[in-house]
Amino acid sequence: MRLFLSSYRFGAHYDRFAALVGGPGRIAVIPNACDSWADAWASAVTSDLVPLRNLGYTPEVLDLREYLGRPTEVARRLAEYPAVWVRGGNTFVLRTQFARSGADLALRRLLAEDALAYGGYSAGACLLTPDLHGIEAMDDPDQVRTTCGVEPRWDGLGLVDRRIVPHVASATDPNGESDRLAQRYRAEGVPHWALTDDDAIVVDGTRIEELITPPAT
Numbered sequence: 001m002r003l004f005l006s007s008y009r010f011g012a013h014y015d016r017f018a019a020l021v022g023g024p025g026r027i028a029v030i031p032n033a034c035d036s037w038a039d040a041w042a043s044a045v046t047s048d049l050v051p052l053r054n055l056g057y058t059p060e061v062l063d064l065r066e067y068l069g070r071p072t073e074v075a076r077r078l079a080e081y082p083a084v085w086v087r088g089g090n091t092f093v094l095r096t097q098f099a100r101s102g103a104d105l106a107l108r109r110l111l112a113e114d115a116l117a118y119g120g121y122s123a124g125a126c127l128l129t130p131d132l133h134g135i136e137a138m139d140d141p142d143q144v145r146t147t148c149g150v151e152p153r154w155d156g157l158g159l160v161d162r163r164i165v166p167h168v169a170s171a172t173d174p175n176g177e178s179d180r181l182a183q184r185y186r187a188e189g190v191p192h193w194a195l196t197d198d199d200a201i202v203v204d205g206t207r208i209e210e211l212i213t214p215p216a217t
Helices: 015-020 040-053 070-080 091-101 103-112 143-148 177-188
Strands: 002-006 024-030 056-060 083-086 117-121 163-165 192-194 200-204 207-211
Touching: 002 015, 015 117, 015 200, 024 040, 040 056, 070 103, 103 192, 143 192, 163 177, 177 192
Parallel strands: 002 117, 024 056, 024 083, 083 117, 163 192
Antiparallel strands: 002 200, 200 207
């Protein structure tokens, strides 16, 4: 299993992402964490496609809304790619769209077979954790009802063994919600990774590399 999980895009570790996926090539971009952003969806997608193209990749949008209730087809489409890139947005909406399309089951299988590499940031990283409790401090689960017409799910894909708190000490979180969540997890003894926008977690087989900035003293 190969995973690159970060707070914001590649953080300070593009070299580790490139090594993990084997360098530039085709990559599926899954933008469904943005599905509740009707007016900004296209620009949000473009903001991820352009940097990937500039680095030599051939990104192709894989919109899970086109595969709702079509698990065989989404599995076949995912299997076409050597890597997938899952951008940030609303973690609960993203989890729901993975479930509705069957991409969650397909992704688990393909990663277990090492048939593709996974890169995801913010919501795209939180998706792989054991569960999403706590993330509601940053992402509104009610957006699932308005966007998808179903109840939100609170289970992650469980491909890593702890929760992830993105955007710690970040300008993208001016209200400090990420910092407060990380503090809460520490107080409650909840295993987690607290990531600044420079940080990343890299999983390569049984090896887990924590590329985390030490907290200021």
